[in-house]
Amino acid sequence: MGRVFKYGDDVNTDVLFPGKYTYTVSDPKEMAQHALEDLDPEFSTKVKPGDIIVAGSNFGCGSSREQAVLALKYAGVAAVIAKSFARIYFRNCINSGLPALTLPEAARALNDGDEAEVDLASGVVRTNKGNFAFAPFPEEVQAILKAGGLIEYLRNRLSE
Amino acid sequence: MGKTFSEKVFSNKAGREVSAGEIVTLEPDCILSHDNTAAILKKLPEIGATKLKYPERTVVVLDHVTPAADSTHAANHKAIRQFVADQGIKSFYDIGRGVCHQVMVEEHYAYPGRLILGSDSHTTTAGAVGAFAAGIGRTETAGVWVTGELWLKCPETLRIKLNGSLRDCAAAKDVALTIIGSIGADGALYRAVEFACDAEKPFSIADRMVLCNMAAEMGAKNGYFPPDGIVADYLGESAARFAHMHSDADAQYAEELSFNLADVEPVIAAPHTVDNVHPARELAGNRIDQALIGTCTNGRIEDLRSAAAVLAGRSVAERVRLLVFPASAKVYRQALEEGLVRTLLDAGAVWMNPGCGPCLGAHEGVLAQGEACISTANRNFRGRMGHPDSEIYLASPATVAASAVAGEIASPEEYF
Ligand code: SF4
Numbered sequence: 126m127g128r129v130f131k132y133g134d135d136v137n138t139d140v141l142f143p144g145k146y147t148y149t150v151s152d153p154k155e156m157a158q159h160a161l162e163d164l165d166p167e168f169s170t171k172v173k174p175g176d177i178i179v180a181g182s183n184f185g186c187g188s189s190r191e192q193a194v195l196a197l198k199y200a201g202v203a204a205v206i207a208k209s210f211a212r213i214y215f216r217n218c219i220n221s222g223l224p225a226l227t228l229p230e231a232a233r234a235l236n237d238g239d240e241a242e243v244d245l246a247s248g249v250v251r252t253n254k255g256n257f258a259f260a261p262f263p264e265e266v267q268a269i270l271k272a273g274g275l276i277e278y279l280r281n282r283l284s285e
Numbered sequence: 286m287g288k289t290f291s292e293k294v295f296s297n298k299a300g301r302e303v304s305a306g307e308i309v310t311l312e313p314d315c316i317l318s319h320d321n322t323a324a325i326l327k328k329l330p331e332i333g334a335t336k337l338k339y340p341e342r343t344v345v346v347l348d349h350v351t352p353a354a355d356s357t358h359a360a361n362h363k364a365i366r367q368f369v370a371d372q373g374i375k376s377f378y379d380i381g382r383g384v385c386h387q388v389m390v391e392e393h394y395a396y397p398g399r400l401i402l403g404s405d406s407h408t409t410t411a412g413a414v415g416a417f418a419a420g421i422g423r424t425e426t427a428g429v430w431v432t433g434e435l436w437l438k439c440p441e442t443l444r445i446k447l448n449g450s451l452r453d454c455a456a457a458k459d460v461a462l463t464i465i466g467s468i469g470a471d472g473a474l475y476r477a478v479e480f481a482c483d484a485e486k487p488f489s490i491a492d493r494m495v496l497c498n499m500a501a502e503m504g505a506k507n508g509y510f511p512p513d514g515i516v517a518d519y520l521g522e523s524a525a526r527f528a529h530m531h532s533d534a535d536a537q538y539a540e541e542l543s544f545n546l547a548d549v550e551p552v553i554a555a556p557h558t559v560d561n562v563h564p565a566r567e568l569a570g571n572r573i574d575q576a577l578i579g580t581c582t583n584g585r586i587e588d589l590r591s592a593a594a595v596l597a598g599r600s601v602a603e604r605v606r607l608l609v610f611p612a613s614a615k616v617y618r619q620a621l622e623e624g625l626v627r628t629l630l631d632a633g634a635v636w637m638n639p640g641c642g643p644c645l646g647a648h649e650g651v652l653a654q655g656e657a658c659i660s661t662a663n664r665n666f667r668g669r670m671g672h673p674d675s676e677i678y679l680a681s682p683a684t685v686a687a688s689a690v691a692g693e694i695a696s697p698e699e700y701f
Contacts, residue, residue: 189422220424220428265310269436275428276424279332279334279428279432280331280333284333
Protein backbone atom coordinates (compact mmCIF):
# COMPACT_ATOMS: atom_id res chain seq x y z
CA MET A 126 0.00 0.00 0.00
CA GLY A 127 1.04 3.58 -0.57
CA ARG A 128 1.05 6.38 1.95
CA VAL A 129 -1.44 9.20 1.84
CA PHE A 130 -0.39 12.83 1.42
CA LYS A 131 -3.35 15.00 2.33
CA TYR A 132 -4.00 18.54 1.06
CA GLY A 133 -6.91 20.99 1.10
CA ASP A 134 -9.17 22.63 -1.47
CA ASP A 135 -8.13 24.48 -4.65
CA VAL A 136 -4.65 23.02 -5.01
CA ASN A 137 -3.70 24.93 -8.16
CA THR A 138 -1.37 24.14 -11.03
CA ASP A 139 1.12 26.76 -9.86
CA VAL A 140 1.79 24.97 -6.58
CA LEU A 141 1.67 21.60 -8.36
CA PHE A 142 4.35 22.71 -10.80
CA PRO A 143 5.49 26.35 -10.59
CA GLY A 144 5.02 28.39 -13.77
CA LYS A 145 8.63 29.56 -13.67
CA TYR A 146 9.79 26.05 -14.60
CA THR A 147 7.34 25.34 -17.40
CA TYR A 148 9.68 26.35 -20.20
CA THR A 149 12.98 25.44 -18.58
CA VAL A 150 12.52 22.12 -16.80
CA SER A 151 11.49 19.08 -18.82
CA ASP A 152 13.64 16.25 -17.48
CA PRO A 153 11.32 13.83 -15.61
CA LYS A 154 13.62 13.53 -12.58
CA GLU A 155 13.99 17.25 -12.28
CA MET A 156 10.28 17.80 -12.76
CA ALA A 157 9.59 15.38 -9.92
CA GLN A 158 11.82 17.44 -7.64
CA HIS A 159 9.61 20.48 -8.13
CA ALA A 160 6.29 18.70 -7.62
CA LEU A 161 4.13 20.53 -5.08
CA GLU A 162 7.14 22.68 -4.25
CA ASP A 163 5.23 25.79 -3.19
CA LEU A 164 2.66 23.93 -1.08
CA ASP A 165 4.74 21.22 0.58
CA PRO A 166 8.48 21.80 0.03
CA GLU A 167 9.35 18.41 1.52
CA PHE A 168 6.96 16.46 -0.66
CA SER A 169 9.49 15.49 -3.29
CA THR A 170 11.92 14.06 -0.72
CA LYS A 171 9.22 12.16 1.19
CA VAL A 172 7.17 10.69 -1.63
CA LYS A 173 7.72 7.06 -2.66
CA PRO A 174 6.43 5.17 -5.68
CA GLY A 175 2.86 4.06 -5.06
CA ASP A 176 1.98 6.93 -2.70
CA ILE A 177 -1.36 8.63 -3.07
CA ILE A 178 -2.47 12.23 -2.94
CA VAL A 179 -5.78 12.97 -1.26
CA ALA A 180 -7.26 16.45 -1.52
CA GLY A 181 -10.36 18.59 -1.28
CA SER A 182 -12.36 20.17 -4.05
CA ASN A 183 -11.23 21.75 -7.33
CA PHE A 184 -7.87 19.97 -7.39
CA GLY A 185 -5.66 21.16 -10.24
CA CYS A 186 -7.38 24.48 -10.91
CA GLY A 187 -5.51 27.13 -12.87
CA SER A 188 -3.63 26.69 -16.10
CA SER A 189 -3.91 23.76 -18.50
CA ARG A 190 -0.21 22.88 -18.26
CA GLU A 191 0.27 19.14 -18.51
CA GLN A 192 3.42 19.33 -16.34
CA ALA A 193 1.21 19.78 -13.28
CA VAL A 194 0.16 16.16 -13.79
CA LEU A 195 3.46 14.81 -15.07
CA ALA A 196 5.43 16.15 -12.09
CA LEU A 197 3.29 14.04 -9.74
CA LYS A 198 3.48 11.04 -12.01
CA TYR A 199 7.26 11.26 -12.28
CA ALA A 200 7.47 11.64 -8.48
CA GLY A 201 5.86 8.22 -8.22
CA VAL A 202 2.33 9.21 -7.23
CA ALA A 203 0.02 6.30 -8.05
CA ALA A 204 -3.29 8.15 -7.95
CA VAL A 205 -4.97 11.35 -6.88
CA ILE A 206 -8.20 11.15 -4.89
CA ALA A 207 -10.15 14.37 -4.46
CA LYS A 208 -13.60 15.72 -3.70
CA SER A 209 -13.55 17.24 -7.18
CA PHE A 210 -11.10 18.10 -9.95
CA ALA A 211 -10.72 21.06 -12.23
CA ARG A 212 -11.99 19.86 -15.60
CA ILE A 213 -8.82 20.14 -17.67
CA TYR A 214 -6.68 18.74 -14.87
CA PHE A 215 -8.88 15.66 -14.69
CA ARG A 216 -8.56 15.11 -18.43
CA ASN A 217 -4.80 15.70 -18.31
CA CYS A 218 -4.50 13.12 -15.51
CA ILE A 219 -6.19 10.38 -17.51
CA ASN A 220 -4.44 11.30 -20.73
CA SER A 221 -1.09 11.28 -18.93
CA GLY A 222 -1.80 7.93 -17.30
CA LEU A 223 -2.39 9.12 -13.72
CA PRO A 224 -5.65 7.83 -12.19
CA ALA A 225 -7.81 10.69 -10.85
CA LEU A 226 -10.66 9.57 -8.62
CA THR A 227 -13.53 11.78 -7.55
CA LEU A 228 -14.37 10.23 -4.19
CA PRO A 229 -15.61 12.76 -1.61
CA GLU A 230 -16.09 10.15 1.14
CA ALA A 231 -12.54 8.85 0.82
CA ALA A 232 -11.23 12.40 0.56
CA ARG A 233 -12.94 13.24 3.85
CA ALA A 234 -11.94 10.03 5.66
CA LEU A 235 -8.28 9.77 4.74
CA ASN A 236 -5.51 11.75 6.39
CA ASP A 237 -1.78 12.24 6.15
CA GLY A 238 0.02 8.99 6.82
CA ASP A 239 -2.95 6.73 6.15
CA GLU A 240 -2.40 3.87 3.76
CA ALA A 241 -4.24 3.30 0.53
CA GLU A 242 -4.08 1.53 -2.78
CA VAL A 243 -6.24 1.83 -5.86
CA ASP A 244 -7.60 -1.20 -7.68
CA LEU A 245 -8.64 0.24 -11.02
CA ALA A 246 -10.09 -2.89 -12.51
CA SER A 247 -12.48 -3.62 -9.65
CA GLY A 248 -13.18 0.01 -8.79
CA VAL A 249 -12.15 0.08 -5.17
CA VAL A 250 -9.73 2.05 -3.02
CA ARG A 251 -8.47 -0.14 -0.18
CA THR A 252 -7.30 1.76 2.87
CA ASN A 253 -6.60 1.28 6.56
CA LYS A 254 -9.86 3.19 7.09
CA GLY A 255 -11.90 0.75 5.03
CA ASN A 256 -12.72 0.34 1.38
CA PHE A 257 -14.22 2.97 -0.89
CA ALA A 258 -15.92 1.89 -4.08
CA PHE A 259 -16.03 3.92 -7.29
CA ALA A 260 -17.58 3.18 -10.65
CA PRO A 261 -14.68 1.53 -12.47
CA PHE A 262 -13.35 3.47 -15.44
CA PRO A 263 -14.60 2.00 -18.68
CA GLU A 264 -12.25 -0.34 -20.46
CA GLU A 265 -10.94 2.25 -22.91
CA VAL A 266 -9.97 4.64 -20.13
CA GLN A 267 -8.37 1.84 -18.14
CA ALA A 268 -6.42 0.94 -21.24
CA ILE A 269 -5.13 4.53 -21.51
CA LEU A 270 -4.09 4.48 -17.85
CA LYS A 271 -2.43 1.09 -18.23
CA ALA A 272 -0.49 2.18 -21.31
CA GLY A 273 0.82 5.16 -19.34
CA GLY A 274 -1.04 7.83 -21.25
CA LEU A 275 -2.91 8.67 -24.43
CA ILE A 276 0.09 8.97 -26.75
CA GLU A 277 1.46 5.58 -25.62
CA TYR A 278 -1.99 4.05 -25.80
CA LEU A 279 -2.57 5.27 -29.35
CA ARG A 280 0.90 4.22 -30.42
CA ASN A 281 0.27 0.70 -29.16
CA ARG A 282 -3.16 0.62 -30.72
CA LEU A 283 -1.91 1.70 -34.13
CA SER A 284 1.02 -0.69 -34.18
CA GLU A 285 -1.21 -3.67 -33.46
CA MET B 286 -36.37 9.26 -14.73
CA GLY B 287 -36.05 11.94 -17.37
CA LYS B 288 -32.83 12.90 -19.07
CA THR B 289 -30.97 16.16 -19.44
CA PHE B 290 -29.86 17.36 -22.84
CA SER B 291 -26.30 16.19 -22.15
CA GLU B 292 -27.51 12.73 -21.17
CA LYS B 293 -29.55 12.56 -24.35
CA VAL B 294 -26.66 13.49 -26.61
CA PHE B 295 -24.34 11.07 -24.82
CA SER B 296 -26.93 8.24 -24.90
CA ASN B 297 -27.68 8.88 -28.53
CA LYS B 298 -24.00 8.78 -29.48
CA ALA B 299 -23.14 5.83 -27.26
CA GLY B 300 -26.10 3.78 -28.46
CA ARG B 301 -27.11 3.02 -24.87
CA GLU B 302 -28.48 4.82 -21.83
CA VAL B 303 -25.87 7.13 -20.30
CA SER B 304 -26.34 9.11 -17.09
CA ALA B 305 -24.40 12.07 -15.69
CA GLY B 306 -21.07 11.03 -14.19
CA GLU B 307 -20.48 8.14 -16.56
CA ILE B 308 -17.44 8.08 -18.82
CA VAL B 309 -18.06 6.91 -22.35
CA THR B 310 -16.10 6.86 -25.57
CA LEU B 311 -17.87 8.81 -28.30
CA GLU B 312 -17.32 9.88 -31.87
CA PRO B 313 -17.77 13.65 -32.22
CA ASP B 314 -19.53 14.98 -35.31
CA CYS B 315 -16.98 17.75 -35.65
CA ILE B 316 -13.48 18.39 -34.37
CA LEU B 317 -12.33 22.00 -34.54
CA SER B 318 -8.85 23.44 -34.34
CA HIS B 319 -7.32 26.78 -35.29
CA ASP B 320 -3.77 28.11 -35.53
CA ASN B 321 -2.86 25.48 -32.93
CA THR B 322 -3.35 22.88 -35.68
CA ALA B 323 0.37 23.43 -36.29
CA ALA B 324 1.20 22.15 -32.80
CA ILE B 325 -1.34 19.33 -32.93
CA LEU B 326 -0.14 17.93 -36.25
CA LYS B 327 3.33 17.49 -34.69
CA LYS B 328 1.78 14.91 -32.33
CA LEU B 329 0.95 12.56 -35.20
CA PRO B 330 4.48 11.17 -35.54
CA GLU B 331 4.64 10.73 -31.74
CA ILE B 332 1.53 8.60 -31.98
CA GLY B 333 2.88 6.87 -35.05
CA ALA B 334 0.01 7.99 -37.27
CA THR B 335 -0.01 9.68 -40.65
CA LYS B 336 -3.67 9.87 -41.66
CA LEU B 337 -6.79 11.37 -40.15
CA LYS B 338 -9.64 8.95 -39.67
CA TYR B 339 -12.39 11.36 -40.69
CA PRO B 340 -11.03 14.35 -42.62
CA GLU B 341 -14.65 15.25 -43.37
CA ARG B 342 -15.35 15.82 -39.66
CA THR B 343 -12.31 18.02 -39.20
CA VAL B 344 -12.72 21.79 -39.29
CA VAL B 345 -9.69 24.08 -39.34
CA VAL B 346 -9.97 27.86 -39.11
CA LEU B 347 -7.02 30.24 -39.14
CA ASP B 348 -8.01 33.10 -36.86
CA HIS B 349 -5.67 33.57 -33.92
CA VAL B 350 -2.65 35.34 -35.35
CA THR B 351 -3.91 36.28 -38.80
CA PRO B 352 -2.49 37.59 -41.04
CA ALA B 353 0.76 36.09 -39.74
CA ALA B 354 2.52 38.51 -37.39
CA ASP B 355 6.01 37.12 -37.95
CA SER B 356 7.82 34.36 -39.78
CA THR B 357 7.16 31.77 -37.07
CA HIS B 358 3.41 32.24 -37.39
CA ALA B 359 3.76 32.35 -41.15
CA ALA B 360 5.59 29.02 -41.10
CA ASN B 361 2.86 27.54 -38.90
CA HIS B 362 0.15 28.73 -41.28
CA LYS B 363 2.11 27.33 -44.19
CA ALA B 364 2.44 23.94 -42.48
CA ILE B 365 -1.30 23.94 -41.76
CA ARG B 366 -2.21 24.74 -45.38
CA GLN B 367 0.00 21.87 -46.52
CA PHE B 368 -1.51 19.57 -43.91
CA VAL B 369 -5.15 20.25 -44.85
CA ALA B 370 -4.28 19.73 -48.50
CA ASP B 371 -2.47 16.44 -47.78
CA GLN B 372 -5.25 15.16 -45.52
CA GLY B 373 -8.07 16.24 -47.80
CA ILE B 374 -9.69 18.47 -45.18
CA LYS B 375 -12.33 20.42 -47.07
CA SER B 376 -13.62 22.41 -44.10
CA PHE B 377 -10.63 24.71 -44.06
CA TYR B 378 -11.02 28.46 -43.64
CA ASP B 379 -7.95 30.54 -44.29
CA ILE B 380 -7.20 33.96 -42.78
CA GLY B 381 -9.95 36.52 -42.99
CA ARG B 382 -12.95 34.19 -42.74
CA GLY B 383 -13.43 34.92 -39.06
CA VAL B 384 -13.03 33.68 -35.49
CA CYS B 385 -13.43 29.89 -35.44
CA HIS B 386 -16.39 29.84 -33.04
CA GLN B 387 -18.29 32.33 -35.20
CA VAL B 388 -17.50 30.31 -38.31
CA MET B 389 -18.79 27.12 -36.64
CA VAL B 390 -22.20 28.73 -36.25
CA GLU B 391 -22.30 30.65 -39.54
CA GLU B 392 -21.33 27.61 -41.56
CA HIS B 393 -23.86 25.45 -39.68
CA TYR B 394 -21.33 22.98 -38.29
CA ALA B 395 -22.99 23.86 -35.02
CA TYR B 396 -26.32 22.11 -35.15
CA PRO B 397 -28.85 20.91 -32.57
CA GLY B 398 -27.85 17.65 -30.91
CA ARG B 399 -24.42 17.48 -32.51
CA LEU B 400 -21.39 16.60 -30.47
CA ILE B 401 -18.64 19.11 -31.21
CA LEU B 402 -15.16 19.07 -29.73
CA GLY B 403 -12.51 21.69 -30.27
CA SER B 404 -8.97 22.38 -29.16
CA ASP B 405 -10.09 25.73 -27.78
CA SER B 406 -11.86 26.46 -24.52
CA HIS B 407 -14.54 28.64 -26.12
CA THR B 408 -15.79 25.82 -28.34
CA THR B 409 -18.74 26.03 -25.91
CA THR B 410 -20.10 28.88 -28.09
CA ALA B 411 -21.76 26.38 -30.45
CA GLY B 412 -24.19 25.45 -27.65
CA ALA B 413 -26.09 28.60 -28.66
CA VAL B 414 -27.79 26.67 -31.43
CA GLY B 415 -28.28 23.52 -29.38
CA ALA B 416 -25.06 21.59 -29.95
CA PHE B 417 -23.15 19.85 -27.19
CA ALA B 418 -19.82 21.60 -27.64
CA ALA B 419 -16.77 21.38 -25.38
CA GLY B 420 -13.11 22.33 -25.44
CA ILE B 421 -10.40 19.69 -25.15
CA GLY B 422 -6.58 19.59 -25.06
CA ARG B 423 -4.14 19.40 -27.94
CA THR B 424 -2.88 15.85 -27.39
CA GLU B 425 -6.40 14.51 -27.25
CA THR B 426 -7.36 16.48 -30.36
CA ALA B 427 -4.63 14.57 -32.16
CA GLY B 428 -6.19 11.44 -30.68
CA VAL B 429 -9.60 12.31 -32.13
CA TRP B 430 -8.03 13.02 -35.50
CA VAL B 431 -6.44 9.59 -35.56
CA THR B 432 -9.17 7.44 -33.99
CA GLY B 433 -12.28 9.53 -34.58
CA GLU B 434 -13.26 9.11 -30.92
CA LEU B 435 -12.55 10.30 -27.40
CA TRP B 436 -13.52 9.41 -23.85
CA LEU B 437 -15.83 11.95 -22.28
CA LYS B 438 -17.54 12.25 -18.94
CA CYS B 439 -21.23 13.00 -19.18
CA PRO B 440 -21.60 16.17 -17.11
CA GLU B 441 -24.26 16.92 -14.56
CA THR B 442 -26.25 20.03 -15.34
CA LEU B 443 -26.60 23.45 -13.79
CA ARG B 444 -29.77 25.07 -15.05
CA ILE B 445 -29.86 28.85 -15.12
CA LYS B 446 -33.25 30.43 -15.62
CA LEU B 447 -33.30 33.93 -17.02
CA ASN B 448 -36.59 35.59 -16.15
CA GLY B 449 -38.13 38.79 -17.43
CA SER B 450 -36.50 41.15 -19.86
CA LEU B 451 -33.38 43.26 -19.96
CA ARG B 452 -33.28 47.02 -19.66
CA ASP B 453 -32.16 48.76 -22.86
CA CYS B 454 -28.77 49.69 -21.46
CA ALA B 455 -27.95 46.11 -20.43
CA ALA B 456 -26.85 43.33 -22.77
CA ALA B 457 -26.27 39.57 -22.80
CA LYS B 458 -22.67 40.29 -21.82
CA ASP B 459 -23.90 42.00 -18.67
CA VAL B 460 -26.01 38.92 -17.92
CA ALA B 461 -23.02 36.62 -18.38
CA LEU B 462 -20.77 38.76 -16.20
CA THR B 463 -23.48 39.13 -13.55
CA ILE B 464 -23.84 35.34 -13.39
CA ILE B 465 -20.07 34.83 -13.18
CA GLY B 466 -19.77 37.54 -10.52
CA SER B 467 -22.41 35.70 -8.54
CA ILE B 468 -21.35 32.05 -8.90
CA GLY B 469 -17.59 32.59 -9.36
CA ALA B 470 -15.15 31.48 -12.02
CA ASP B 471 -15.54 27.87 -10.85
CA GLY B 472 -19.28 28.14 -10.23
CA ALA B 473 -20.15 25.62 -12.93
CA LEU B 474 -17.05 23.47 -12.68
CA TYR B 475 -17.27 20.39 -14.86
CA ARG B 476 -20.97 20.92 -15.36
CA ALA B 477 -23.12 21.55 -18.37
CA VAL B 478 -24.85 24.91 -18.09
CA GLU B 479 -28.32 24.91 -19.56
CA PHE B 480 -29.79 28.35 -20.03
CA ALA B 481 -33.54 28.78 -20.05
CA CYS B 482 -35.01 32.07 -21.14
CA ASP B 483 -38.60 33.24 -21.22
CA ALA B 484 -40.40 31.83 -24.25
CA GLU B 485 -42.17 35.20 -24.52
CA LYS B 486 -38.92 37.10 -24.78
CA PRO B 487 -36.37 34.70 -26.25
CA PHE B 488 -32.72 35.59 -26.58
CA SER B 489 -31.29 36.11 -30.06
CA ILE B 490 -28.70 33.69 -31.42
CA ALA B 491 -26.08 36.38 -30.86
CA ASP B 492 -27.06 36.73 -27.19
CA ARG B 493 -27.02 32.96 -26.74
CA MET B 494 -23.55 32.83 -28.22
CA VAL B 495 -22.35 35.37 -25.65
CA LEU B 496 -23.72 33.27 -22.79
CA CYS B 497 -22.47 29.93 -24.10
CA ASN B 498 -19.08 31.50 -24.84
CA MET B 499 -18.84 32.85 -21.28
CA ALA B 500 -19.96 29.50 -19.83
CA ALA B 501 -16.29 28.55 -20.24
CA GLU B 502 -15.47 31.32 -17.75
CA MET B 503 -17.84 29.70 -15.24
CA GLY B 504 -15.70 26.55 -15.44
CA ALA B 505 -18.39 24.73 -17.41
CA LYS B 506 -17.78 21.88 -19.81
CA ASN B 507 -20.39 23.29 -22.17
CA GLY B 508 -23.18 25.84 -22.38
CA TYR B 509 -26.48 25.14 -24.06
CA PHE B 510 -29.73 26.78 -25.07
CA PRO B 511 -32.57 24.41 -25.99
CA PRO B 512 -33.05 24.85 -29.74
CA ASP B 513 -36.35 26.63 -30.38
CA GLY B 514 -38.07 28.44 -33.24
CA ILE B 515 -35.32 31.03 -33.42
CA VAL B 516 -32.68 28.37 -34.01
CA ALA B 517 -34.96 26.54 -36.43
CA ASP B 518 -35.49 29.73 -38.47
CA TYR B 519 -31.77 30.40 -38.46
CA LEU B 520 -31.07 26.93 -39.84
CA GLY B 521 -34.08 26.87 -42.17
CA GLU B 522 -35.60 23.91 -40.30
CA SER B 523 -38.79 23.33 -38.37
CA ALA B 524 -38.67 23.65 -34.58
CA ALA B 525 -40.50 20.33 -34.16
CA ARG B 526 -37.39 18.56 -35.45
CA PHE B 527 -35.44 19.64 -32.39
CA ALA B 528 -38.02 19.21 -29.63
CA HIS B 529 -36.77 15.75 -28.64
CA MET B 530 -33.36 17.20 -27.82
CA HIS B 531 -34.63 19.36 -24.98
CA SER B 532 -34.07 18.15 -21.44
CA ASP B 533 -37.06 16.19 -20.15
CA ALA B 534 -39.42 17.96 -17.75
CA ASP B 535 -38.41 15.52 -14.99
CA ALA B 536 -34.68 15.62 -15.76
CA GLN B 537 -32.36 15.58 -12.78
CA TYR B 538 -30.44 18.87 -12.40
CA ALA B 539 -27.47 19.20 -10.06
CA GLU B 540 -28.55 22.75 -9.28
CA GLU B 541 -31.01 25.37 -10.50
CA LEU B 542 -30.50 29.10 -10.32
CA SER B 543 -32.56 31.98 -11.59
CA PHE B 544 -31.72 35.56 -12.42
CA ASN B 545 -34.12 38.42 -12.93
CA LEU B 546 -33.05 40.17 -16.10
CA ALA B 547 -34.74 43.43 -15.11
CA ASP B 548 -32.18 43.69 -12.27
CA VAL B 549 -29.18 43.31 -14.55
CA GLU B 550 -27.26 46.54 -15.01
CA PRO B 551 -24.21 47.36 -17.11
CA VAL B 552 -21.31 45.68 -15.33
CA ILE B 553 -17.60 45.29 -15.80
CA ALA B 554 -15.15 42.53 -14.85
CA ALA B 555 -12.20 44.44 -13.40
CA PRO B 556 -8.63 43.12 -13.55
CA HIS B 557 -7.50 40.33 -13.23
CA THR B 558 -10.27 37.75 -12.91
CA VAL B 559 -13.53 37.38 -14.79
CA ASP B 560 -15.51 37.04 -11.55
CA ASN B 561 -14.29 40.42 -10.23
CA VAL B 562 -17.53 42.03 -11.37
CA HIS B 563 -18.74 45.53 -10.46
CA PRO B 564 -21.44 47.89 -11.73
CA ALA B 565 -19.97 50.00 -14.56
CA ARG B 566 -20.90 53.24 -12.81
CA GLU B 567 -18.76 52.28 -9.79
CA LEU B 568 -15.68 51.99 -11.98
CA ALA B 569 -16.49 55.11 -13.99
CA GLY B 570 -13.53 57.46 -14.29
CA ASN B 571 -10.86 54.72 -14.27
CA ARG B 572 -8.19 55.38 -16.86
CA ILE B 573 -8.10 53.49 -20.18
CA ASP B 574 -5.72 53.70 -23.12
CA GLN B 575 -7.45 51.34 -25.50
CA ALA B 576 -10.93 50.04 -26.19
CA LEU B 577 -11.65 46.87 -28.13
CA ILE B 578 -14.85 45.71 -29.77
CA GLY B 579 -14.82 42.22 -31.25
CA THR B 580 -13.69 38.64 -30.44
CA CYS B 581 -15.70 35.43 -30.32
CA THR B 582 -17.65 36.90 -27.41
CA ASN B 583 -18.91 40.17 -28.90
CA GLY B 584 -17.88 40.70 -32.52
CA ARG B 585 -21.25 40.13 -34.16
CA ILE B 586 -23.43 42.52 -36.13
CA GLU B 587 -25.68 43.07 -33.09
CA ASP B 588 -22.62 44.14 -31.10
CA LEU B 589 -21.47 46.54 -33.81
CA ARG B 590 -24.97 48.03 -33.99
CA SER B 591 -25.00 48.53 -30.26
CA ALA B 592 -21.60 50.23 -30.38
CA ALA B 593 -22.70 52.36 -33.34
CA ALA B 594 -25.77 53.51 -31.42
CA VAL B 595 -23.44 55.04 -28.85
CA LEU B 596 -20.76 56.26 -31.26
CA ALA B 597 -22.97 57.78 -33.97
CA GLY B 598 -22.27 61.51 -34.19
CA ARG B 599 -19.70 61.29 -31.40
CA SER B 600 -15.94 60.92 -31.32
CA VAL B 601 -13.55 58.59 -29.58
CA ALA B 602 -11.68 60.59 -26.95
CA GLU B 603 -8.33 61.85 -28.13
CA ARG B 604 -6.04 59.83 -25.91
CA VAL B 605 -7.90 56.53 -26.46
CA ARG B 606 -7.56 54.03 -29.33
CA LEU B 607 -10.70 52.16 -30.35
CA LEU B 608 -10.07 48.94 -32.29
CA VAL B 609 -12.89 47.06 -34.00
CA PHE B 610 -12.58 43.42 -35.03
CA PRO B 611 -15.65 41.97 -36.73
CA ALA B 612 -16.04 38.30 -35.76
CA SER B 613 -16.23 37.23 -39.40
CA ALA B 614 -16.10 38.41 -43.00
CA LYS B 615 -19.86 37.99 -43.10
CA VAL B 616 -20.31 40.32 -40.15
CA TYR B 617 -17.89 42.79 -41.74
CA ARG B 618 -19.83 42.80 -45.01
CA GLN B 619 -23.10 43.34 -43.23
CA ALA B 620 -21.62 46.18 -41.20
CA LEU B 621 -20.54 47.73 -44.47
CA GLU B 622 -24.03 47.38 -45.94
CA GLU B 623 -25.68 48.84 -42.86
CA GLY B 624 -23.33 51.83 -42.83
CA LEU B 625 -21.79 50.85 -39.50
CA VAL B 626 -18.30 50.86 -40.90
CA ARG B 627 -18.74 54.50 -41.82
CA THR B 628 -20.33 55.40 -38.48
CA LEU B 629 -17.53 53.90 -36.45
CA LEU B 630 -14.84 55.19 -38.78
CA ASP B 631 -16.25 58.71 -38.50
CA ALA B 632 -16.14 58.37 -34.72
CA GLY B 633 -12.43 57.58 -34.94
CA ALA B 634 -12.42 53.79 -34.66
CA VAL B 635 -9.72 51.67 -36.31
CA TRP B 636 -11.27 48.83 -38.32
CA MET B 637 -9.23 45.65 -38.29
CA ASN B 638 -9.49 42.32 -40.08
CA PRO B 639 -11.86 39.59 -38.89
CA GLY B 640 -10.05 37.39 -36.35
CA CYS B 641 -9.02 37.20 -32.71
CA GLY B 642 -7.00 40.42 -32.84
CA PRO B 643 -5.09 41.25 -29.65
CA CYS B 644 -7.41 39.09 -27.48
CA LEU B 645 -4.58 36.65 -26.82
CA GLY B 646 -1.85 39.27 -26.68
CA ALA B 647 0.06 38.20 -29.77
CA HIS B 648 -0.42 41.05 -32.26
CA GLU B 649 -2.68 43.79 -33.63
CA GLY B 650 -2.92 46.04 -30.59
CA VAL B 651 -1.11 44.53 -27.61
CA LEU B 652 -0.79 46.61 -24.47
CA ALA B 653 2.33 48.34 -23.15
CA GLN B 654 3.42 48.29 -19.53
CA GLY B 655 1.00 50.25 -17.39
CA GLU B 656 -1.71 50.49 -20.06
CA ALA B 657 -5.36 49.62 -19.54
CA CYS B 658 -7.89 48.36 -22.05
CA ILE B 659 -11.64 47.93 -21.89
CA SER B 660 -12.62 45.01 -24.08
CA THR B 661 -15.62 42.99 -25.14
CA ALA B 662 -13.58 39.76 -24.87
CA ASN B 663 -14.01 37.02 -22.31
CA ARG B 664 -10.77 36.92 -20.32
CA ASN B 665 -8.92 39.56 -18.34
CA PHE B 666 -6.12 37.47 -16.85
CA ARG B 667 -2.93 39.29 -15.98
CA GLY B 668 -0.85 39.97 -19.07
CA ARG B 669 -3.24 38.29 -21.50
CA MET B 670 -3.29 41.23 -23.90
CA GLY B 671 0.35 42.17 -23.66
CA HIS B 672 2.63 43.34 -20.87
CA PRO B 673 2.19 41.60 -17.48
CA ASP B 674 1.67 45.03 -15.94
CA SER B 675 -1.27 45.96 -18.13
CA GLU B 676 -4.93 45.79 -17.22
CA ILE B 677 -8.05 44.48 -18.95
CA TYR B 678 -11.62 45.40 -18.13
CA LEU B 679 -14.37 43.26 -19.69
CA ALA B 680 -17.71 44.75 -20.67
CA SER B 681 -20.50 44.89 -23.24
CA PRO B 682 -20.06 46.64 -26.60
CA ALA B 683 -22.18 49.57 -25.40
CA THR B 684 -20.06 50.01 -22.27
CA VAL B 685 -16.86 49.79 -24.29
CA ALA B 686 -18.18 52.36 -26.78
CA ALA B 687 -19.33 54.71 -24.01
CA SER B 688 -15.92 54.42 -22.38
CA ALA B 689 -14.14 55.11 -25.67
CA VAL B 690 -16.15 58.32 -26.05
CA ALA B 691 -15.55 59.37 -22.45
CA GLY B 692 -11.84 58.54 -22.63
CA GLU B 693 -12.20 56.69 -19.33
CA ILE B 694 -14.43 53.97 -18.01
CA ALA B 695 -18.05 55.01 -18.32
CA SER B 696 -21.46 53.43 -17.98
CA PRO B 697 -23.59 53.38 -21.14
CA GLU B 698 -26.75 54.20 -19.14
CA GLU B 699 -26.97 57.82 -20.29
CA TYR B 700 -27.11 56.75 -23.95
CA PHE B 701 -30.34 54.80 -23.59
S1 SF4 C 1 -11.32 35.75 -29.85
FE1 SF4 C 1 -10.04 35.44 -28.03
S2 SF4 C 1 -11.16 34.02 -26.72
FE2 SF4 C 1 -12.08 33.94 -28.78
S3 SF4 C 1 -11.06 32.24 -29.80
FE3 SF4 C 1 -9.92 34.08 -30.32
S4 SF4 C 1 -8.30 34.24 -28.75
FE4 SF4 C 1 -9.83 32.77 -27.99
